[in-house]
Amino acid sequence: MNIQKIRKVIQISFFLLLIYGGYAGLRFKNFLPVWSCPNSEKYSQGCFLLPLQRSQYGLETGVQDSRGITLSGYFTIRKWQGYFYLFLGFVLVAIILNRAWCGWVCPFGTLQDGFTFIREKFKIREIHFSRKTKNRLKRLKYLSAISLIIIPFLVPFGFDSGPEPLFCQFCPVKSIMSVFVGDFLNLSVHSTNEMKLLQNLIFFVIPSVVTIIFAGISITGIFLKRRFFCFLCPVGALLGVFRKLRFLRIKKGVDFCNDCGNCQRICPMGIKKVDLEKAKEDESADNCILCLECIGACSVIEKA
Amino acid sequence: MKKILLIVLFLISRLAILRCYAGVSENCLWFEFDNPIESPQGIVTQPLFIGYGQFAAASKSIADLDGLDVFYTFGEKNKKREDVFYKAEIETINGRPCVRIISATVTWCAVIAIGRKINKVKYNYFAKTSFFLFGKNKDSINRKIPAENKILERRFNIGIYRERLKEFLNYNRLLGFPLRFKIDFDKSPFSNKDVCVIEENSHTYSLKTDRDGEFIYIPQDENNLDKPIRENYRHFLVYGEQKIEDKVYAAAYTVLLRVGYFNRNVNFALGISIFMISVIISLLIALKISRKYCS
Numbered sequence: 271m272n273i274q275k276i277r278k279v280i281q282i283s284f285f286l287l288l289i290y291g292g293y294a295g296l297r298f299k300n301f302l303p304v305w306s307c308p309n310s311e312k313y314s315q316g317c318f319l320l321p322l323q324r325s326q327y328g329l330e331t332g333v334q335d336s337r338g339i340t341l342s343g344y345f346t347i348r349k350w351q352g353y354f355y356l357f358l359g360f361v362l363v364a365i366i367l368n369r370a371w372c373g374w375v376c377p378f379g380t381l382q383d384g385f386t387f388i389r390e391k392f393k394i395r396e397i398h399f400s401r402k403t404k405n406r407l408k409r410l411k412y413l414s415a416i417s418l419i420i421i422p423f424l425v426p427f428g429f430d431s432g433p434e435p436l437f438c439q440f441c442p443v444k445s446i447m448s449v450f451v452g453d454f455l456n457l458s459v460h461s462t463n464e465m466k467l468l469q470n471l472i473f474f475v476i477p478s479v480v481t482i483i484f485a486g487i488s489i490t491g492i493f494l495k496r497r498f499f500c501f502l503c504p505v506g507a508l509l510g511v512f513r514k515l516r517f518l519r520i521k522k523g524v525d526f527c528n529d530c531g532n533c534q535r536i537c538p539m540g541i542k543k544v545d546l547e548k549a550k551e552d553e554s555a556d557n558c559i560l561c562l563e564c565i566g567a568c569s570v571i572e573k574a
Numbered sequence: 575m576k577k578i579l580l581i582v583l584f585l586i587s588r589l590a591i592l593r594c595y596a597g598v599s600e601n602c603l604w605f606e607f608d609n610p611i612e613s614p615q616g617i618v619t620q621p622l623f624i625g626y627g628q629f630a631a632a633s634k635s636i637a638d639l640d641g642l643d644v645f646y647t648f649g650e651k652n653k654k655r656e657d658v659f660y661k662a663e664i665e666t667i668n669g670r671p672c673v674r675i676i677s678a679t680v681t682w683c684a685v686i687a688i689g690r691k692i693n694k695v696k697y698n699y700f701a702k703t704s705f706f707l708f709g710k711n712k713d714s715i716n717r718k719i720p721a722e723n724k725i726l727e728r729r730f731n732i733g734i735y736r737e738r739l740k741e742f743l744n745y746n747r748l749l750g751f752p753l754r755f756k757i758d759f760d761k762s763p764f765s766n767k768d769v770c771v772i773e774e775n776s777h778t779y780s781l782k783t784d785r786d787g788e789f790i791y792i793p794q795d796e797n798n799l800d801k802p803i804r805e806n807y808r809h810f811l812v813y814g815e816q817k818i819e820d821k822v823y824a825a826a827y828t829v830l831l832r833v834g835y836f837n838r839n840v841n842f843a844l845g846i847s848i849f850m851i852s853v854i855i856s857l858l859i860a861l862k863i864s865r866k867y868c869s
Contacts, residue, residue, distance in 0.1 A: 397860055445849075458845035482845050486852025494860050 273562050277373070281380040288377050289450050303360055303505045304377060317444075318360070318505060319418060319437055364512035372506055373559030378443055382492045382499055386538070389493055397494045404540060407501040408557065415504035439477035442484035457482060496538040500559065510556055518560055526570045533564035601627050601634065603642075603689045603699035604811055604826040608672075616710030617678045622703065624664065624671040624687055636664075636671050639699070641690040644673045648681050659686070677707040700825040702732055731758045732812055732827035756788045757814050759823065763787030769814040783814075793831055807831060 287296070288304055303318045363371055372379045389396070399407065414437075421436050438444065445456040460478040461470055491498035500506055534542055539557040565571060608621040624644070627634035636642055645659040652658050662673040662685070675683055682704065689699035733756045757764035764787040771779045771791050781789045793810060812827040 397863075399863070403863075454842055454846075455840060457849055458840040458842040459848065460840055478845070479848055482848045483852040486849045487856040490853050490856040490860055494857070 272566065274566055277561065278383075280374055281383065284375045285377045285380045288375075289447070292451070303363055303371065303509065317438075318356075319441075360508070361512065364509050365515050366517055368513060368516035368518060368560075369506060369509050369558060370518050370560035371509065372500055372503070373561040376505075378447065378499060378503075379497065379559070381446070382497050383538075385489075385492045386496045394494075396496060399495075401542075404501075410502045411500075411504055411507040414502060415507035418504050439473075440480050440484060442481060442488040445481055445485035446488065457485070496540075497559070500539060500557070506557075513556065520558065520560065520562075520565070523570070528570055530569045532567040532569055536563045536567040538563065601697075601699070602811075602813055602815075602824045602826040603636075603639075603687050603701040605685060605687065605701050605703045605828040606809060607703075607705070607807065607828070607830050610707070612710075615678075617676060618707045618709045620675045620683070620705065620707055621667065622673050622675065622685060623667075624673065624701070626689065626699070636689070638691065639689045640692050642687065643689075644685065644687045646673075646675055646683055646685040648677070648683055675707065678709040680709055681707050683707055694820070696821045698821065698823045700731075700823070701828070702825070703828040703830070704734070705830060732756075732814065732825055733758075734827065734829060752790045752792050753829070754788060754790050755812055755827070756786065757783055757812075757825070758787060759814075759816055759825075764814060764816070767814065767816070769812065772811045772813060774808050774810065793829075 288302070367375070386396075418437050448454070448456045456478075458478070459482070460474045488499055534540075538561060539559060541557055604625045606623040606625055608623060611619045611621070613619075624636060624642070626636045626639065642664065644662040644664060646662050647657045647659045650658040662675065665672050665674065673685065673687075675685060677683065683706070684702065684704040687699075687701040689697075689701075691697040691699070734753060757767075757769065763785070764783055765785050767783050767787075769781050769783055769789060771781060773779075773794075779791070781791065783789045791812070808831050810829050810831065812829065813825070815822060815824040817823075
């Protein structure tokens, strides 16, 4: 069994574990850096980005509600203890796996690979963006990560996101991933009779419509471009913060490289450095998800 | 003959009334909700009327009681990890006793009333309810000095624990779905005891708590409440009582039933249409861009 087959088995196993583990009573809470909307309790994994946004309530009141009830009382987490474990879990993942998490574990990454598999089966060509467009796309993940961290801090200054954390209101992943456990609630247009028309529009109708549109764009994106969503993922950006501390690295045999360019062509993240770099051994660029496809495609290794 | 018929009808009606209140042998103290009032500054006031007597029947005056105190909490804890309670002032609105709970921010609140009546038998009445206040002001209101916790000891506590539902996992629906209650008396589960649920229409349902003092009640769904008017709501009361020697403890928890967030206002057909349109449009745009920027 080659390394890619092993990776696929691992990816599918983690997909099943993290998405359907809830059926077997598994609960990892929010401690793994996974986007998976807790709208469905069938998930074994809550969304990592959710408690990150909820820091706002602690800041706002000084003391979190004793029962952990936050703005709308839907979610519970013990504030400081919860954040400590959250941070600890994330740091461990970031140091041990770093972005290998995205390539080997992340269920949404697996889903993207699944879409790529289907596209290739139908022999539909992948779209390619210019380097300029790609660089612009790459910046989006930092923008989303920064907004994720900054927006909660604006709440004490009157920035009210309504009954759900702001990021969740527009999160496309919640619509897509929920479908896997038979939950189509996030692919529906929401409205409420609890609020006036304008508030209803601002907090419910518009966010749900925007979420659905984002989900549609994401589906198109991940179908036409390998690992499209990884360009936008704030978790990837946050993992990148610990890049220098990571254990797992790819070392390139620069002396043996014959410049065939296979590694660059096969790279799902479109990293050019993997081919062009001739001086340094460490090839784990910012976006490298350690999928090892470049190693599988290397003509020198193949010959050897 | 007519007199006999009238007597028979009277007896039947009395029996019917007695059937209605099966399980409620004593008077009780309860809260009734009124519409919340929001000020232009975003401060929300929730008036709660205090009833005494038989729920949904003619209420007695609270002046008949030998003592009545009302406390409320926003879920804060003190250093001993005890709930911090504040004392509420009892006012009279439209001739009815009432307390007003005020909040500037979004918060959960529980209100407890403790009443006493001393006859040959000592009656201890407990009323409780909990709700959310959706204040829209960023500044919280300074609270008064917390009340002594001792006054709340040996209390009859009824709590509501809403089940997370498959259809509405994040959002609590209240109507037509199971509501789980847990009752404690003097800090111990109120195990294997008869309790009853009294609806506004006086229908009373006798239920029994399990070993943990818990029971489940499914309030009947009501289409009338599924309308976009915030003021549409109904109450029901969970009632339990305990007799110890010459003392009677009676507790009533008021549950406010109204349609929660997202209830039935979820349009899947429209959602999936928007999704498909966004997929098609983004596909066309992506293909156009990819031709333009094709490497």
